[in-house]
Amino acid sequence: MRKRFEQQITLGRLLIQDTKIPTAKRSGALPGLCAALKEIFVTPKWNTQVFEILGKKIFSENNNMGRPGMNLWQIFVLSQVRLCQNISYDDLHHIANYDSLIRQLMGIENGFGHERTEISYQNIIDNVGLLTDETVKELNEIIVEFGHEVFKKKEEEALCLKTDSFVVESNVHFPTDYNLLWDSARKCIDMVTKLQERNNLPGWRKIKNWRSDLKNKMRALGRASASCGKGKQKRLMDSCQKYLSKAKTLLAKLEKEKPGFPQTELEDWVIVMELERFMELLEKHIELLERRVVKGESIPHKEKMFSIFEQYTEWVTKGKMRPNVELGKKVAITTDQFNLIVDYLVMEHQSDSEIVQELAQRIFAQYAVSSWSFDKGFWNKCNKETLQKGVETLVLPKKGKCNKAELEEEYSPKFLKLRNRHSTVESNINELEHRGLDRCPDKGYHNFKRYVSLSISAYNLRKIGEQLIAEMRTPEKSNSLRKKAA
Template sequence: MRKKIELYPDLFCQYSIHEYSDELKKMSEILEQHEEILDWVHEDLLQGKMVSYKGATGRSSEMVFCAAILKQQRQWTYKELEFHLADSQSGRAFVKLPFGIYYSDSALQENIKKISFNTWEKINIILVKYAEKKGYEKGRTVRVDSTVVETNIHRPTDSSLIYDCIRVLSRNLFQLKELNKNNNLKISKLKFSCKLAKNMVLSILNTNNQEKREEIYRDLIVKAGDNYNQINSYIKVAKSLKKSKKVLKIIEQLEHAKTHLEAILAQTIFRIIDHKVIKSEEKVVSIFEEHTDVIVKSRREVEFGHKIFLTTGKSNLVLDCQIEQGNPSDAIKFMDLVNAQNKLYERFPRQISADGGFSSKDNVLNAKKSGVKDVYFSKRCGLKILEIVKSSYVYNKLKKFRAGIESNISALKRGFGLDRATWKGLSGYKSYIWSALVSYNLTILANKV
C-alpha cells in the first residue's frame, strides 16, 4: 500500500547545520501547512487504482513530491538525485526517508513523472495564495513577458531527421528479431544501414558545394526510400507473431516510423529538390517530440520548443504561466494575462508593466476599461505618457520595474532548468515547466520566512 505521508518521522531524519539546510527546513514547513497538496499528488500516483493494503509499501506521496522539488531546485539528474538521497543528511531529512531506505534513479523517475502538470499548477496557486496571506505578494503591481523553453531535441535538418528514422527503424528491427528467435520467420536486413546513413549525413554537413550537397541528398532520399518499402514486410512479420504487449508495441513503433519517414522524405523533396518553402507550422522538426513548435522572434535565432508567458510580482514570485502551442504574438496574449490575474486574485492589478511586443492602443484601452490604472509598455504605440499612466514618475518607476522580469527569467533558465524541458511528451513538457516554477517559488518563499 502506498502511504500519503510518513506518520512517524525517523529519528535519523535530522537537518545538518548549514544555510542550505535551513532553507530546505523552511520549505518543508511551508509545505506541511498545506495538506491538500499531498492529496493531489497521492491521487496522481495512484492513477485511479484502488488502494491495496497488501504488497510492498512503496514510496509515500510526500517522499515523491519532496524528491521532485529537490531535483528541480538543484538541477540534478535522476542518478545524481539517487546519490544525494543516499549520501546527504539534509536531503534525506527534506524527503523524509527513513534510515536504511534507498531508492534507485529509475524508481524516482517513474514516480516523479506521474505527478501531472495540472497538479503542479494547482500547487503553484496554493503558494501564491500563501504569499498573499503572509503579505509577501499582493498582486497589485505585476509585470509580464514571454520566453521560449526548448524541447529536448537536436537542431533539426532534413538529413538528420532521415537518419533518426533509420536509427529508430534499425532498433525496432533488432527487437523484432529477438522476438522472432523461436518462430524462424524470414526477416530481411535493412538495405540502408545506420552507418551508411550517418556517413551521408556528415557528408552533407561538411560540403560547401550546393550542387554536391543536393546530389548527396538525392542519393539519401532514394536509399531511405528502399528502407521505407521494407517496413510493410516487417509489420506483416510482427502481426504473424503471438500477440503480446511487446509485439503490439513493436507494431505501433513500426507504423510510427513509416508515417514519420514518409512525411520527412516528402518534406526533403519539397525543400531540397524542388526548392520550395514550407510554412514553419507545417514542418516536421522531430520524430520524438512531435509537439515541438518552430518559434521565430524578430531577428533572433530560430528556436524549437514552446512559447510561454510569465507574470511576476514585486516579490519575484511567478504568479501565472501560460504555455502556448504555435507562435502567437505577445500583443494578442496581453488581455489573457490580465484576465488571469483577475481570476487568481478576484480583482485586476492596479499597475501592469510589459515589453514592447505587448503594446497596442487596444490593449491599453481594454486594460483601462478592466480597472487597471497604469499600463506601461516599453513602446508607447503613439500614446502620450499621461494617457497610459498618471504621471512621469509612475512611468519611470514601471519602466525600471519591468526590467526585473528579465532577471526572473534568467534565474529560471540558469538555476532551475527552464532553458530546456527534458521530460518526454507535451504533458511531460508542461509538468517539467510547472515543477521548475513551483521549486523556484518555494525557494523564494523560504528565503522570506
C-alpha cells in the same frame, strides 16, 4: 497501500520538525527550499491543502491493496529538490540516499547505528512521474498564498505585476531535412532489429549494412551542402539523389515485409505499431527533402517538423541577435513585487499579444492589481482596453508610432518608473533558466509541461525559504552585535 505521511516514532528516527536548516549566506539554494518545505510540513493550514491536492491525484481508487511505495510527502520533496538544484535523476537518487538534510526532511533519516532506509532509482522516477502539470499548478496556487503570508502581504494590498515570456528549449538537435530523414530511417531499422532479435525474421540478414549505408549517404549530403566552390549544386544534387534512392528502397522493403511481421504477442504488436509510425515519418521526410532540394520548392512553415521525437517543438524567432533561433515552447510568467510567480502559461503557437485576454481573466479573478507592466510584444488596442478596466496603472508601451496623448502617457514619471522596474522580471527569468528551465531533458509534451510547472513551484518555494532564513538570521545577528558591544 500508499500513505499521505505518517512518520513512525521508531528508535533512532530523526523527526522532520527537528530538521536544522543552514542559515549561512553562502549555503546555496537548497537550504531556502528546505526551510519553505519544513514550514509547510509543520503548519497544518498548508500541509492539509498540499496533501489533499497530492492525494486527489496520486491515491488510486483502491488504495488498500499493494505495496506501500513512497508516501506523498517524499514525492513532493524529491520533485522540488530536482528542479531547485537543476539535477538529473541520477543525482536526485544520490541525494535521496546520502544527503542527511534531505533525508531528514523526507522523514527517513536515522541516527548513527540504526538501519538505513534507501530508495531505489526506478522508485524515484516512477513516483515523481505520477505528478501532472494540472496537479502542480494547483500546488503552486497554495505556495503563492503561503508566500504572501510569509512576506506579510496585507489582505487588501494590491499586487504590482510584471509579465514577460521566454523560450524553454526541447531536448532536440538542430533540424534539417536530411537529418530528420535519417532519424526516421534509423528508428525504422531499430524496430526491425528488435523484431528480428525476438523472432529471427528472414530477409534482414544485412540490416546493419542498411544502417551504415544510409548514415554514410546522409553525411555525404551534409558535406555537399556545407561545401563551397565550383560544381556545388551538382555535388549536392547527386548526393541527395543517392540518399533519397536508398531511403525509398528501405521504405518499399518495409511496406512489402510488414504484413508478415509477427503480432501475436503484445510486445511484438507494440513494436509494429511504433514501426508504422516511423514509416509514416520516413515517407514524409523523403517527400520534403525531394521537394526542397530536387524540385527547389519552398516548404510552408506549417508543413515543417522540427523533431520526430519531440513533435510539439516550435521554431521560435524572437528577433534577437543571440540566440537568433530557439527550438522549444514559449512560456509566459507573471511575477509580483515579492518576486513570486503568480501565473504562468506554456504557449501553444501563440504570440505574446494573443494571451493577454485570458491572462487578464485569470489574474483579475484572483488578485487586486495596482500596476501591471509588459513589453511592446504584448501591445494590442483591445488588450490595453481590457487591462485598463482592472489595473490602476498600466505599463503597456505601444508598438509603433505614438500620437501626442500616448507620448505624454509613456513619458509620465510614474510610467517611466514602472517601466524601469519591469526589468526585474528578466532577472527572475534568468534565475529560472539557471535552475533548469533553459532546456527540458524530459521526453514527451506532458512531461515538458510538468517540468515547467515543477520549476516554477521550486522557484517560489526557494524565494519563500530565503525570506524565512533571513528572518531566522536576524535574531542571530542582533545577539552577536550585543555580545560584541558587551
